[in-house]
Amino acid sequence: MKIFVDTAMIDEIKEAESWGILDGVTTNPSLIKKAVDKLEGVSLEDYIQDILRTTDGPVSLEVAGSTYGDMVSEAKILYKKFNPINDNVVIKIPVNTCMKDGDDNFEGIKAVKTLSETGIPVNCTLVMSSNQALMAAKAGAAYVSPFLGRIDDHIRKNMGLTGGKDYPKGNHYPEELAERAREYKLVELMEGKDVGSMIYRDHDIMNIFDWGNDAGIYSGVDLIWSIKQIYDSYSFETQIIAASIRTARQVRLCAEMGVDIATIPFNVIEDMIIHYKTSEGMKAFCEDVVPEYMNILKL
Ligand code: E4P
Numbered sequence: 314m315k316i317f318v319d320t321a322m323i324d325e326i327k328e329a330e331s332w333g334i335l336d337g338v339t340t341n342p343s344l345i346k347k348a349v350d351k352l353e354g355v356s357l358e359d360y361i362q363d364i365l366r367t368t369d370g371p372v373s374l375e376v377a378g379s380t381y382g383d384m385v386s387e388a389k390i391l392y393k394k395f396n397p398i399n400d401n402v403v404i405k406i407p408v409n410t411c412m413k414d415g416d417d418n419f420e421g422i423k424a425v426k427t428l429s430e431t432g433i434p435v436n437c438t439l440v441m442s443s444n445q446a447l448m449a450a451k452a453g454a455a456y457v458s459p460f461l462g463r464i465d466d467h468i469r470k471n472m473g474l475t476g477g478k479d480y481p482k483g484n485h486y487p488e489e490l491a492e493r494a495r496e497y498k499l500v501e502l503m504e505g506k507d508v509g510s511m512i513y514r515d516h517d518i519m520n521i522f523d524w525g526n527d528a529g530i531y532s533g534v535d536l537i538w539s540i541k542q543i544y545d546s547y548s549f550e551t552q553i554i555a556a557s558i559r560t561a562r563q564v565r566l567c568a569e570m571g572v573d574i575a576t577i578p579f580n581v582i583e584d585m586i587i588h589y590k591t592s593e594g595m596k597a598f599c600e601d602v603v604p605e606y607m608n609i610l611k612l
Contacts, residue, residue, distance in 0.1 A: 314567065314568045314571070314572055314573065314574065314575060315336035315337065315370075315573060315574040315575075316329075316334050316335060316336050316574075316575060316577060316582070317335075317336060317337040317338055317339050317370070317371075317554065317574055317575070317576035317577070318335060318337075318338055318339075318576070318577060318578075318579055318582065319338075319339050319344070319556065319558070319576040319577055319578050319579075320338070320340070320344055320348075320578060320579050321338075321340040321344040321345045321347065321348035321364065322347070322348055322351075322579070323348070323360065323363055323364055323367065325579035326338055326364055326367050326368065327367055328579070329579065329582060330367055330368055334582070335368055335370065336368075336370045336574070337368060337370030337371040337372065337373075337401075337574070337576075338364060338367075338368055338370070338371075338372045338373065339372075339373040339405070339436070339458070339554065339556065339576040340364075340372070340373060340374060340375065340405075341373075341375045341405065341438070342375055342377060345357075348360065358394075361374070361395060362395070362398050365395060365398040365399045365401060365402065366398060366399055368401070369399065369401060370401060371401050371402075371403045371434070371436075371456075372401050372402060372403065373403045373404070373405045373436045373438075373456075374391050374395065374402060374403070374404060374405065375404075375405035375406075375407075375438065376388050376391070376404065376405065376406060376424075379407075379410035379411075379412065379416075379420065380410070380417075380420055381417075381420040381423045381424050381427075384406055384410070384420065384421070384424040385424050385427050385428060388404040388406065388424070388428050388433060388435075389428075389431075389433070391404060392404060392433050402434075403434045403435070403436045403455065403456065404428060404433055404434070404435055404436065405435075405436045405437075405438045405458075406421055406424050406425050406428065406435050406436070406437055406438065406454075407421045407437075407438050407439040408421045408422060408425070408437050408438065408439055408440050408445045408448065408449055409421045409422065409439070409445065421437075421439075422448055422449070422452050425437050425449060425452040425453065425454050426452040426453055429452065429453030429454060429455070430453065434455040434456070435453070435454045435455055435456070436454070436455065436456040436457070436458055436554065437449035437452075437454035437456065437457045437458065437551075438458045438556070439458075439460065440457055440458055440459045440460065440540075441459070441460060441463070441464060441467075441536075442530070442536070443530070443536065443539040443540050443543055446459060446540040446543065446544075446551075446553075447540075447543055449551065450543075450544060450547075450549040450551040454551050455550075455551065455552065456551065456552050456553075456554050456574070457540070457551050457552070457553055457554065458554045458556040458576070459533075459536050459537055459540055459553065459554075459555065459556060459557075460533070460556050460557035461532075461533025461534060461536060461537055461555055461556065461557055461558065461563060461567075462482070462533055462557035462558055462559040462563070463533070463557045464530065464532070464533035464536050464557075465532055465533040465559070468530075468531065468532065468533075482559050533557070533563070534563060534566045534567065537553065537555050537567055537570065537572055538570055540553055541553060541570060541571070541572060552573040552574055553572050553573050553574065554573070554574040554575070554576050555567040555572050555574065555575040555576070556576050558575060558576065558577050558578065558581055559581070560581060560584070561581055561584040561585045564577055564581065564585060
């Protein structure tokens with residue numbers, strides 16, 4: 314599995330690169346905003362050039378517009394301006410840019426098609442359902458970014474597990490929790506033995522898992538799995554970037570299912586390499602080093 318770092322902080326990108334584990338970078342307007350808040354004496358344009366030179370892997374830069382025309386024109390500007398630096402720019406286009414009822418729902422996917430046809434590699438972002446991922450692949454996206462952490466947030470909130478609040482970012486959502494809730498409700502239903510209400514309640518239960526217009530997905534990791542099944546079934550070349558990752562456990566689950574890429578915040582990458590048993594073992598080895606051994610380690 315390729316590892317991208319999900320950040321625009323140059324120090325984090327350079328550190329990950331120095332470990333030899335970095336295959337690429339993803340940014341978005343919120344991540345760029347965080348970096349800009351810390352910029353001192355350097356233009357954003359020079360700063361982005363520095364990011365592009367730090368890794369040879371793909372670096373995703375997102376458009377800011379929400380209409381087809383704006384997105385295509387911004388994508389072309391970004392690509393022309395930055396791709397010559399290290400030939401590694403990928404343009405991020407939201408699969409769907411509508412923000413309120415009445416907006417055009419299909420501007421993003423149209424932009425994905427146009428840009429992919431002109432040879433600009435697209436990372437289709439803000440993907441929250443398997444069907445959106447299917448559309449992105451059909452439209453020619455080189456990469457698709459399903460937001461697994463945000464789907465977990467959304468499901469927990471809709472199941473009433475959060476008291477209407479968002480979970481803190483590092484908090485793990487156990488995928489099997491939704492499954493247990495479903496089983497529990499089914500048992501309750503069987504004991505009721507009221508056929509009329511069983512039908513009614515069964516519909517009710519299924520609605521718990523009908524977020525938006527996508528039925529049956531019960532965790533962010535489950536969403537990634539579903540997209541992988543679809544892409545494998547039809548041999549799509551679009552690569553899956555598991556995005557919006559919150560925990561090292563989610564990275565492991567993605568790696569176990571053979572996802573192409575995970576884009577990971579730097580603090581989660583750190584978590585992936587830390588283990589208290591390793592620290593404990595290291596301490597014991599250091600204490601056991603004898604002078605004779607130290608002597609043979611000298612030149
Ligand atoms: C990456 O492509 C996404 O922009 C990013 O993973 C979103 O993560 P978040 O949900 O933690 O903001």
